Amino acid sequence: MxxxxxxxxxxxxxxxxxxxxxxxxxxxxxxxxLSEKKQFTDEYDKIIKxxxxxxx
Amino acid sequence: xxxxxIHLQNFxxxxxxxxxxxxxxxxIHIIVGENFQGKSNLLNSINWCLYNEEPHLTxxxxxxxxxxxxxxxxxxxxxxxxVMVELDLEDExxxxxxxxxxxxxxxxxxxxxxxxxxxxxxxxKNIGRGNNWDIIDDDELLRFEIDKYFPKNIREVFFFDGxxxxxxxxxxxxxxxxxxxxxxxxxxxxxxxxxxxxxxxxKKNSEAIGGSKDLSLxxxxxxxxxxxxxxxxxxxxxxxxxxxxxxSEKERLDEVIGSIDDxxxxxxxxxxxxxxxxxTQVTILExxxxxxxxxxxxxxxxxxxxDLLEFQNLISEMQKKKQIPPRIxxxxxxxxxxxxxxxxxxxxxxxxxxxNIENTMESISISSEFARHLNEQASxxxxxxxxxxxxxxxITIFMxxxxxxxxxxxxxxxxxxxxxxxxxxxxxxxxxxxKWNKRKEIENAIEMTTQEIGAKKAEYKRNDENITMxxxxxDKELKKRGIVESLKKEIDFCRELQRVVTEAxxxxxxxxxxxxxxxxxxxxxxxxxxxxxxKDVLLxxxxxxxxxxxxxxxxxGSLSGAERALLALSYIMAMHKISNLNLPLIIDTPxxxxxxxxxxxxxxxxxxxxxxxxxxxxxxxxxYSLELQSVFNEEHATLRRLIxxxxxxxxxxx
Numbered sequence: 256m257x258x259x260x261x262x263x264x265x266x267x268x269x270x271x272x273x274x275x276x277x278x279x280x281x282x283x284x285x286x287x288x289l290s291e292k293k294q295f296t297d298e299y300d301k302i303i304k305x306x307x308x309x310x311x
Numbered sequence: 312x313x314x315x316x317i318h319l320q321n322f323x324x325x326x327x328x329x330x331x332x333x334x335x336x337x338x339i340h341i342i343v344g345e346n347f348q349g350k351s352n353l354l355n356s357i358n359w360c361l362y363n364e365e366p367h368l369t370x371x372x373x374x375x376x377x378x379x380x381x382x383x384x385x386x387x388x389x390x391x392x393x394v395m396v397e398l399d400l401e402d403e404x405x406x407x408x409x410x411x412x413x414x415x416x417x418x419x420x421x422x423x424x425x426x427x428x429x430x431x432x433x434x435x436k437n438i439g440r441g442n443n444w445d446i447i448d449d450d451e452l453l454r455f456e457i458d459k460y461f462p463k464n465i466r467e468v469f470f471f472d473g474x475x476x477x478x479x480x481x482x483x484x485x486x487x488x489x490x491x492x493x494x495x496x497x498x499x500x501x502x503x504x505x506x507x508x509x510x511x512x513x514k515k516n517s518e519a520i521g522g523s524k525d526l527s528l529x530x531x532x533x534x535x536x537x538x539x540x541x542x543x544x545x546x547x548x549x550x551x552x553x554x555x556x557x558x559s560e561k562e563r564l565d566e567v568i569g570s571i572d573d574x575x576x577x578x579x580x581x582x583x584x585x586x587x588x589x590x591t592q593v594t595i596l597e598x599x600x601x602x603x604x605x606x607x608x609x610x611x612x613x614x615x616x617x618d619l620l621e622f623q624n625l626i627s628e629m630q631k632k633k634q635i636p637p638r639i640x641x642x643x644x645x646x647x648x649x650x651x652x653x654x655x656x657x658x659x660x661x662x663x664x665x666x667n668i669e670n671t672m673e674s675i676s677i678s679s680e681f682a683r684h685l686n687e688q689a690s691x692x693x694x695x696x697x698x699x700x701x702x703x704x705x706i707t708i709f710m711x712x713x714x715x716x717x718x719x720x721x722x723x724x725x726x727x728x729x730x731x732x733x734x735x736x737x738x739x740x741x742x743x744x745x746k747w748n749k750r751k752e753i754e755n756a757i758e759m760t761t762q763e764i765g766a767k768k769a770e771y772k773r774n775d776e777n778i779t780m781x782x783x784x785x786d787k788e789l790k791k792r793g794i795v796e797s798l799k800k801e802i803d804f805c806r807e808l809q810r811v812v813t814e815a816x817x818x819x820x821x822x823x824x825x826x827x828x829x830x831x832x833x834x835x836x837x838x839x840x841x842x843x844x845x846k847d848v849l850l851x852x853x854x855x856x857x858x859x860x861x862x863x864x865x866x867x868g869s870l871s872g873a874e875r876a877l878l879a880l881s882y883i884m885a886m887h888k889i890s891n892l893n894l895p896l897i898i899d900t901p902x903x904x905x906x907x908x909x910x911x912x913x914x915x916x917x918x919x920x921x922x923x924x925x926x927x928x929x930x931x932x933x934x935y936s937l938e939l940q941s942v943f944n945e946e947h948a949t950l951r952r953l954i955x956x957x958x959x960x961x962x963x964x965x
Contacts, residue, residue: 260497261891262496263498263500263815266819270818277808288504290455303511304801307804
């Protein structure tokens with residue numbers, strides 16, 4: 256089955272080295288895109304807010 | 312992931328047939344069957360099951376309905392024929408079944424077609440909980456599951472007709488490679504995230520602006536510029552595709568045209584030469600006409616030339632000897648008598664003077680007239696002799712010009728003959744001329760598209776600069792107005808997310824293309840039977856694949872059919888590795904376009920690939936020769952013969 260291209264996940268880590276929240280959020284957005292294709296606005300908002308407000 | 316079973320019921324030649332693919336020491340499965348026994352329809356059955364499509368139809372198949380012909384005409388109580396294809400998979404301990412069922416009316420309609428009454432795919436999943444199977448039948452979820460296991464947009468790198476292998480890099484290959492790489496490496500998902508983050512940022516900006524009309528206007532302007540750039544991006548993509556397509560088409564035409572000279576240029580030269588010849592001939596005619604006009608006068612004067620000269624000399628002699636009387640003006644004498652005074656000295660005439668004038672008038676009446684005539688003739692002769700000289704000069708010039716233009720005409724005719732000889736040696740001139748004309752059109756299209764791309768890029772850059780400027784103003788204003796801190800943080804966070812995604816996308820495109828090149832090269836060199844002839848495999852920024860000969864020159868155009876097929880297979884293996892999908896490879900007639908000893912070489916390549924993944928190969932008996940049998944003898948996990956008798960296909964041990 257389709258798995259996230261590990262190279263992309265590594266790239267997220269490389270490019271957001273100083274901001275773990277950004278890295279984690281992008282991974283979650285990416286996994287969302289790989290999974291069910293439901294209405295994106297709410298889900299994006301949810302993922303963004305959750306990661307922004309998470310503790311490092 | 313492996314395919315473990317394909318069960319077909321009433322699907323074309325297959326009345327009820329089960330293919331099983333048990334893995335042994337290796338995973339190569341060979342099916343041998345004559346044409347029209349059902350080999351290609353096995354590929355069709357997989358496509359039909361997953362996507363409800365049959366891309367591998369021959370014309371003969373197209374004419375027939377999907378249900379098995381025997382099942383349609385067989386007398387039975389049931390008014391419908393059920394059709395089913397079941398595809399069983401095994402993926403890291405999980406079992407998945409894709410089952411498509413359809414029903415067709417046994418009664419043909421007015422157009423003699425058998426109507427499809429029902430068609431539905433379901434997926435059954437067993438994730439290791441005994442005999443409990445989850446059933447998925449929601450259309451949205453089904454699409455999602457198919458995309459997870461067999462993404463439709465990249466199916467061509469998993470199951471395909473072997474005949475396409477040797478022509479894989481001939482038509483539209485650059486666009487195909489680009490699409491494959493961006494889809495398989497999931498870079499297109501980054502583009503989706505980038506776009507969606509942009510929409511989220513716009514939405515949050517609108518929230519931050521609230522009711523401010525000025526800022527709302529500014530935001531609308533930014534949005535309009537972004538939309539414009541989004542359209543420009545789409546347009547650029549499509550223009551770049553067109554450009555790549557046009558370049559590929561030009562390459563294909565170059566292959567057909569080979570070393571034949573530019574026929575459009577030759578035709579233009581011919582037309583120009585023909586016009587020049589006509590112009591020269593017109594000039595010659597004009598010169599000849601002038602010559603003809605001048606010639607009679609010249610001829611006549613030439614005849615009299617000697618006499619005229621003698622006559623002129625005679626008069627001249629007489630003048631020298633004063634044999635021609637002086638010319639006395641008779642009118643002056645008459646006037647003097649009339650006025651009774653000398654018109655020269657104005658003195659009154661004496662009687663003797665009057666008589667003297669009257670005598671003189673009488674004596675000169677004859678001799679003066681004669682002298683006048685002689686003088687007139689001498690003058691006319693002089694004019695005629697001058698004319699003769701002038702006409703002679705003109706005739707000489709005309710003759711010289713005519714000679715000169717005739718030489719030009721001959722040279723032009725010679726050049727036209729040379730061109731005619733050149734094109735008469737070209738076989739199928741009309742066909743080649745059309746190809747050259749087409750090439751010219753494509754060249755013009757390439758130039759225009761390149762210019763258009765340049766203009767669009769410049770427009771994009773201008774818009775981008777405008778967006779940055781306006782965004783700066785908006786940010787400043789929002790800061791001044793003290794927008795809700797949490798909203799500001801979200802917008803900044805989204806912008807950071809977007810920055811990382813954009814950067815990741817740019818870097819990954821280059822890295823993935825390089826990966827594709829390296830793996831293609833590695834596979835090509837590790838499997839090639841004469842690798843020492845080659846030096847490198849290249850994949851340019853424009854996704855043009857090329858092979859370099861050991862001498863360093865490009866040689867993709869001169870690869871043999873088997874080598875081209877190997878290059879395509881190497882590229883396909885690269886796509887498999889990049890995709891991170893462990894999918895089987897199913898190839899119908901894999902060596903169809905390969906001849907001679909290369910068939911054995913290529914089969915060894917397939918045997919090597921079969922050691923790393925499930926490989927299902929469909930051969931004709933002619934293809935599956937003794938040489939191939941010796942290659943696969945120790946390598947195959949299953950070997951079966953496919954036979955169709957009485958309209959129904961079944962499998963037998965080989």
